[in-house]
Amino acid sequence: MSKETVNIEGAVCAPSLPHSEQIVMGHGAGGRMSHQLIQKAFLPAFDNPALRAGDDAARLESGLHQNLAVSTDAHVVWPLFFPGGDIGRLAVCGTVNDVAMLAAKPLYLTAGFILEEGLEMETLQRVIASMKSAAEEAGVQIVAGDTKVVQRGKADGLYITTAGVGVLRAGYAVSGANAQEGDAVILSGTIGDHGIAVLGARGELGFQSSIQSDVAPLNHLIEAMLGASRNVHVLRDPTRGGLATTLSEIAAQSNVGIMLDEKTIPVRPEVGAACEMLGFDPLYIANEGKLVAMVAREDAGSVLKAMRNTRYGEEAVIIGEVTTEPRGRVLLRTTLGTQRVVDMLAGEMLPRIC
Amino acid sequence: MSKETVNIEGAVCAPSLPHSEQIVMGHGAGGRMSHQLIQKAFLPAFDNPALRAGDDAARLESGLHQNLAVSTDAHVVWPLFFPGGDIGRLAVCGTVNDVAMLAAKPLYLTAGFILEEGLEMETLQRVIASMKSAAEEAGVQIVAGDTKVVQRGKADGLYITTAGVGVLRAGYAVSGANAQEGDAVILSGTIGDHGIAVLGARGELGFQSSIQSDVAPLNHLIEAMLGASRNVHVLRDPTRGGLATTLSEIAAQSNVGIMLDEKTIPVRPEVGAACEMLGFDPLYIANEGKLVAMVAREDAGSVLKAMRNTRYGEEAVIIGEVTTEPRGRVLLRTTLGTQRVVDMLAGEMLPRIC
Numbered sequence: 001m002s003k004e005t006v007n008i009e010g011a012v013c014a015p016s017l018p019h020s021e022q023i024v025m026g027h028g029a030g031g032r033m034s035h036q037l038i039q040k041a042f043l044p045a046f047d048n049p050a051l052r053a054g055d056d057a058a059r060l061e062s063g064l065h066q067n068l069a070v071s072t073d074a075h076v077v078w079p080l081f082f083p084g085g086d087i088g089r090l091a092v093c094g095t096v097n098d099v100a101m102l103a104a105k106p107l108y109l110t111a112g113f114i115l116e117e118g119l120e121m122e123t124l125q126r127v128i129a130s131m132k133s134a135a136e137e138a139g140v141q142i143v144a145g146d147t148k149v150v151q152r153g154k155a156d157g158l159y160i161t162t163a164g165v166g167v168l169r170a171g172y173a174v175s176g177a178n179a180q181e182g183d184a185v186i187l188s189g190t191i192g193d194h195g196i197a198v199l200g201a202r203g204e205l206g207f208q209s210s211i212q213s214d215v216a217p218l219n220h221l222i223e224a225m226l227g228a229s230r231n232v233h234v235l236r237d238p239t240r241g242g243l244a245t246t247l248s249e250i251a252a253q254s255n256v257g258i259m260l261d262e263k264t265i266p267v268r269p270e271v272g273a274a275c276e277m278l279g280f281d282p283l284y285i286a287n288e289g290k291l292v293a294m295v296a297r298e299d300a301g302s303v304l305k306a307m308r309n310t311r312y313g314e315e316a317v318i319i320g321e322v323t324t325e326p327r328g329r330v331l332l333r334t335t336l337g338t339q340r341v342v343d344m345l346a347g348e349m350l351p352r353i354c
Numbered sequence: 355m356s357k358e359t360v361n362i363e364g365a366v367c368a369p370s371l372p373h374s375e376q377i378v379m380g381h382g383a384g385g386r387m388s389h390q391l392i393q394k395a396f397l398p399a400f401d402n403p404a405l406r407a408g409d410d411a412a413r414l415e416s417g418l419h420q421n422l423a424v425s426t427d428a429h430v431v432w433p434l435f436f437p438g439g440d441i442g443r444l445a446v447c448g449t450v451n452d453v454a455m456l457a458a459k460p461l462y463l464t465a466g467f468i469l470e471e472g473l474e475m476e477t478l479q480r481v482i483a484s485m486k487s488a489a490e491e492a493g494v495q496i497v498a499g500d501t502k503v504v505q506r507g508k509a510d511g512l513y514i515t516t517a518g519v520g521v522l523r524a525g526y527a528v529s530g531a532n533a534q535e536g537d538a539v540i541l542s543g544t545i546g547d548h549g550i551a552v553l554g555a556r557g558e559l560g561f562q563s564s565i566q567s568d569v570a571p572l573n574h575l576i577e578a579m580l581g582a583s584r585n586v587h588v589l590r591d592p593t594r595g596g597l598a599t600t601l602s603e604i605a606a607q608s609n610v611g612i613m614l615d616e617k618t619i620p621v622r623p624e625v626g627a628a629c630e631m632l633g634f635d636p637l638y639i640a641n642e643g644k645l646v647a648m649v650a651r652e653d654a655g656s657v658l659k660a661m662r663n664t665r666y667g668e669e670a671v672i673i674g675e676v677t678t679e680p681r682g683r684v685l686l687r688t689t690l691g692t693q694r695v696v697d698m699l700a701g702e703m704l705p706r707i708c
Contacts, residue, residue: 023473028503041479042499045486050462050497058497060462060519068422072464072517074502108404108414110426112515114468119377125395132399143404143412145396146515148428149382149705154508161466161500163426163517165414352504 024348030240030286031345054253055176056098056236059168067168069104071095074161078352080127082201084193084212087160088130090288090354093217094239095164096138100219101235101291103174103226104166109135110144111162116155123157131160138217140164172226178233179254183322184300186293188221188307189214189315191243192271195285198353205278211270216289221313228306231296238292239354241345244283246292247330248344254294258330260320260342283332284345286353294322378702384594384640385699408607409530410452410590413522421522423458425449428515432706434481436555438547438566441514442484444642444708447571448593449518450492454573455589455645457528457580458520463489464498465516470509477511485514492571494518526580532587533608537676538654540647542575542661543568543669545597546625549639552707559632565624568666570643575667582660585650592646593708595699598637600646601684602698608648612684614674614696637686638699640707648676 026033043051050058050070057071073094080087092109099106111131115124135142193214200209218237225232234254238246243265251258267275267282275282289312295303300318307313330342380387397405404412404424411425427448434441446463453460465485469478489496547568554563572591579586588608592600597619605612621629621636629636643666649657654672661667684696 021475023469023471023475023478023503025471025503025505028469028501034501037501038499041475041482042501045482046489046496046499048495048497050495051499058462058464060497068519070462070464070517070519071498072466072515073500074466074468074515076468076502076504108412108424110412110424110517112426112428112466112517114428114430114513114515115377115381117377117379121375121377121395124377128395128399135400141402141404142400143402143414144425144517145392145400145405146427147382147388147391147396148430148708149377149379150430150510150513151379151706154510156504156508159468159504159513161426161428161468161515161517163424163464163466163498163515165422165424165519352502354502 025351026347029345029348029351031245031347033347053175055102057102059102069099069102069166069168071098072161072163073098074159075354076159076352077198077354078156079201080157082213083197085215086127086130088127089134089215091160091162092131092134092138093215093288094354095162096140096217096219097237099164099166100222101237102168103172104168106138106140106164106166106219108143108165109140109162111142111160113147114155114159115147115149116157117149117152119157134217138219169226171230174232174235176234176236176250176253179250179256179294179322180233181256181322181324182297183233183294184297184318185258185320185322186295186300186304187265187317187319188291188313190266190268191287191290192267192275192282192285194288195350195353196271196274199350205274209270209274214287214289216312218289218291218312221307221310224306224310225293225303228302229295229299231299232293232303234294236292238287238290240286242284242286243292244342245344248342251330252328255327257323257326258320259323260330260332262332262334264317264319266315266317283342284349286350288354379705380701383699383702383705385599385701387701407529409456411456413456423453423456423520423522425452426515426517427452428513429708430513430706431552431708432510433555434511436552436567438551439569440481440484442481443488443569445514445516446485446488446492447569447642448708449516450494450571450573451591453518453520454576455591456522457526458522460492460494460518460520460573462519463494463496463516465496465514467501468509468513469501469503470511471503471506473511488571492573523580525584528586528589530588530590530604530607533604533610533648533676534587535610535676535678536651537587537648538651538672539612539674539676540649540654540658541619541671541673542645542667544620544622545641545644546621546629546636546639548642549704549707550625550628553704559628563624563628568641568643570666572643572645572666575661575664578660578664579647579657582656583649583653585653586647586657588648590646592641592644594640596638596640597646598696599698602696605684606682609681611677611680612674613677614684614686616686616688618671618673620669620671637696638703640704642708
């Protein structure tokens with residue numbers, strides 16, 4: 001495999017670090033270690049064109065059927081409930097969003113539940129009600145499910161793995177590999193809200209926080225964007241690993257440079273303050289209701305306008321542009337006027353946030 | 355909802371027992387408690403035609419796309435490796451089989467991995483290699499995946515949730531609701547092998563056992579059956595809850611009686627002996643590479659012949675017939691010549707077997 005190939009969940013091959021011979025939390029954080037695990041363990045076994053494309057959902061274009069997009073996400077967030085959301089809303093939105101990021105219309109979800117013995121029925125019912133509400137908001141149906149029960153002490157209440165099926169819209173070529181020089185980089189809103197909200201719910205902030213997770217289905221936002229332009233080239237949601245990791249993936253997949261302007265990247269003051277206290281960079285904090293898009297410069301205005309007319313795109317802004325050099329890298333023009341390289345998340349920062 | 359409605363994973367509404375207010379292991383055993391959990395918690399929220407049909411996969415017949423079958427299964431088997439299989443083979447075959455049981459051709463799988471911190475990389479790689487091999491045997495591609503990592507002590511090594519997408523074959527009306535009076539009941543081979551093999555791997559048999567799990571992909575067997583007859587009415591794999599539970603589900607879904615002839619039901623001597631020692635009834639032990647079919651009587655011979663020409667159908671036999679009465683119930687003509695009612699598994703028998 002070449003250095004730029006392939007992934008599960010947007011992973012792009014990065015220069016190799018020595019591999020732990022055991023799984024550690026960093027393997028699940030969505031950064032470089034996750035990518036290396038996928039490169040080493042999963043891809044050699046499962047390699048196929050849909051997987052190799054390197055997007056968050058698989059594009060299935062066999063002659064046997066209408067073109068479909070398929071994706072899956074396992075959800076292990078702890079705690080189960082946090083300001084602005086819960087594991088049920090996350091499980092629906094995460095998969096809806098991954099399917100939608102291929103310019104597909106998400107239609108159906110499946111849900112596999114792993115329940116811990118002793119879980120309160122009322123807790124399960126709250127999670128299910130939240131899934132129902134999120135599915136209704138997204139306009140998808142949950143058509144198949146499965147439940148397993150594991151012994152007390154496992155599974156932290158419950159884990160939910162959803163898979164999603166959508167129909168690809170004809171006439172769009174949206175992929176992490178399709179960023180083009182001159183494209184505007186658009187972000188749909190503030191970053192870091194989800195990760196910091198979950199941390200707050202764990203009591204790890206050390207202060208009372210009003211920060212809410214942004215977890216939301218983005219398929220209607222995407223529909224509005226695609227209605228405004230045929231030249232949306234990339235769509236991706238910066239979840240685990242944050243905006244920095246997502247943009248690094250895209251830069252590598254598309255073999256382009258990305259130049260960001262730090263002062264344009266919206267961060268809520270409370271999120272910024274929490275990050276400063278804890279020594280985190282908001283660029284690496286997970287989001288669950290945001291997307292980043294690369295759009296042909298001439299269409300950026302109309303796409304932005306369409307986004308701002310939707311519930312989850314009101315704060316959309318242009319945060320940078322796609323450049324020729326340095327290929328495969330993301331640069332940030334800081335508020336101080338200096339430039340620095342933005343790399344993938346190296347290992348673990350905030351585990352169990354999705 | 356009426357008494358015969360709906361399910362996730364083949365669950366059919368049964369007379370109500372008082373509900374525990376917490377999740378217990380029996381909720382995951384695939385019998386009556388699992389069904390009640392689904393009835394109470396999942397269906398009121400997620401009710402839709404595909405789910406309501408009550409089969410192991412969802413049949414999607416919207417005008418938007420070619421007709422699809424979609425299914426999901428969470429896999430939490432312990433131990434991860436057992437004679438004849440492992441969690442990887444199980445995760446592929448379980449979902450391939452659920453999709454195939456709708457007379458669909460399984461094409462694509464997704465896989466969500468929940469890994470325990472400290473899991474040996476070599477263990478993960480063995481599981482992945484097993485998935486690759488099972489996917490090749492079934493002729494399906496694993497097109498999307500996700501990995502999460504949870505803390506040490508959670509997840510027993512790893513859990514895998516797979517989802518499957520297949521294309522429905524035109525011209526067949528296969529469903530658990532389609533058993534018809536006079537149909538032959540065909541079983542593809544011996545029962546109880548998987549459950550007893552897993553128990554043996556846990557060291558719970560109290561003796562050395564040579565019993566191998568039957569875990570296998572059944573889609574090629576099903577293709578052969580459908581090639582032999584357009585009158586295959588029901589296909590289902592008797593997994594959790596065993597043959598008894600599966601047939602009870604079908605009797606309720608189709609509102610027919612089922613009369614079984616005990617002496618025709620194949621049980622390996624070692625499995626029979628293990629069951630006798632442990633006080634288990636093989637009718638309730640899980641299988642992972644067997645199917646039960648209801649086929650129009652006039653086609654039963656040609657279907658049997660086609661089955662016996664395939665690797666996983668060599669021991670196929672007729673074990674009974676579909677009757678008018680008693681509606682919704684399964685009767686067993688015992689080897690002693692008496693008759694008894696065969697009911698669903700009531701609660702927990704062997705947890706964590708799939």
